Amino acid sequence: MSELRLATLVPLLIADAPAKAAATLALDAALAVDAGAVIAEPAGIPGRPERPRLVEHIQLKPPSMRTPAGISALVHAIAHIELNAIDLALDICWRFPGMPEAFYRDWLRIAQEEAKHFTLLREHLLSLGFDYGDFDAHNALWDMAERTKHDLLARIALVPRTLEARGLDASPAVKRKLVGAGDRKAGEILDVILHDEIGHVLAGNRWYRFLCERRGLDPITTYAELAERHQAPKLRAPFNLEARRAAGFDEAELAALTNP
Numbered sequence: 001m002s003e004l005r006l007a008t009l010v011p012l013l014i015a016d017a018p019a020k021a022a023a024t025l026a027l028d029a030a031l032a033v034d035a036g037a038v039i040a041e042p043a044g045i046p047g048r049p050e051r052p053r054l055v056e057h058i059q060l061k062p063p064s065m066r067t068p069a070g071i072s073a074l075v076h077a078i079a080h081i082e083l084n085a086i087d088l089a090l091d092i093c094w095r096f097p098g099m100p101e102a103f104y105r106d107w108l109r110i111a112q113e114e115a116k117h118f119t120l121l122r123e124h125l126l127s128l129g130f131d132y133g134d135f136d137a138h139n140a141l142w143d144m145a146e147r148t149k150h151d152l153l154a155r156i157a158l159v160p161r162t163l164e165a166r167g168l169d170a171s172p173a174v175k176r177k178l179v180g181a182g183d184r185k186a187g188e189i190l191d192v193i194l195h196d197e198i199g200h201v202l203a204g205n206r207w208y209r210f211l212c213e214r215r216g217l218d219p220i221t222t223y224a225e226l227a228e229r230h231q232a233p234k235l236r237a238p239f240n241l242e243a244r245r246a247a248g249f250d251e252a253e254l255a256a257l258t259n260p
């Protein structure tokens with residue numbers, strides 16, 4: 001495969017989770033980019049393993065931090081988010097033509113960082129005596145990909161700038177939980193993830209503004225409209241304002257968060 005956007009379909013279609021992560025990491029970042037190609041959607045996007053079983057979000061109870069299985073369930077839930085994040089970043093590359101080459105290179109790098117995150121968490125899960133697939137999971141992230149597959153602006157507004165940004169907010173409390181339960185290794189992995197995720201949201205903000213400018217739209221009112229139209233989850237405090245600032249949200253956007 002000699003073109004980057006087409007090449008991203010290969011790992012996206014792989015069902016086995018560790019194999020998907022490995023194939024993502026193996027993508028050649030130096031491949032040429034054909035930004036104008038309109039690629040027909042193949043069947044089977046995204047490839048997913050038979051396990052974990054996917055259930056409704058509300059059926060998943062927060063795991064207890066008093067048992068090794070509960071700690072592992074939380075690590076599993078984060079690994080599941082990272083697996084979805086691999087698919088989301090790959091999907092942006094092939095699906096949406098007409099962006100500058102740097103856009104596709106940003107999202108390939110992000111997909112590879114998500115693959116690293118998944119791999120770190122899965123290896124940690126194995127050391128705890130479990131594997132990816134051993135606990136139930138939900139499909140909320142890919143649902144948002146489906147809802148926004150017809151519009152890149154909506155995809156960027158709602159995935160990196162909403163769901164991934166919410167991950168920045170959630171990170172300190174999740175880390176406290178795991179480290180508080182004695183899982184220092186998970187805490188170290190979460191530090192790596194938080195550092196990289198700031199970069200992902202930063203890329204989201206950069207390309208969101210690029211698209212708003214190209215279409216002559218106001219970034220703040222457009223975000224509110226898109227969030228409403230696509231039923232974005234309501235964002236709740238506490239917000240990780242330090243991480244959000246580092247990720248490129250400006251003061252007016254941060255004010256709109258706390259005062260919608």
Ligand SMILES: [Fe+2]
Nearest residue numbers: 082085114117
């Ligand atoms: Fe990640």
Ligand SMILES: [Fe+2]
Nearest residue numbers: 085164197200
């Ligand atoms: Fe990410």
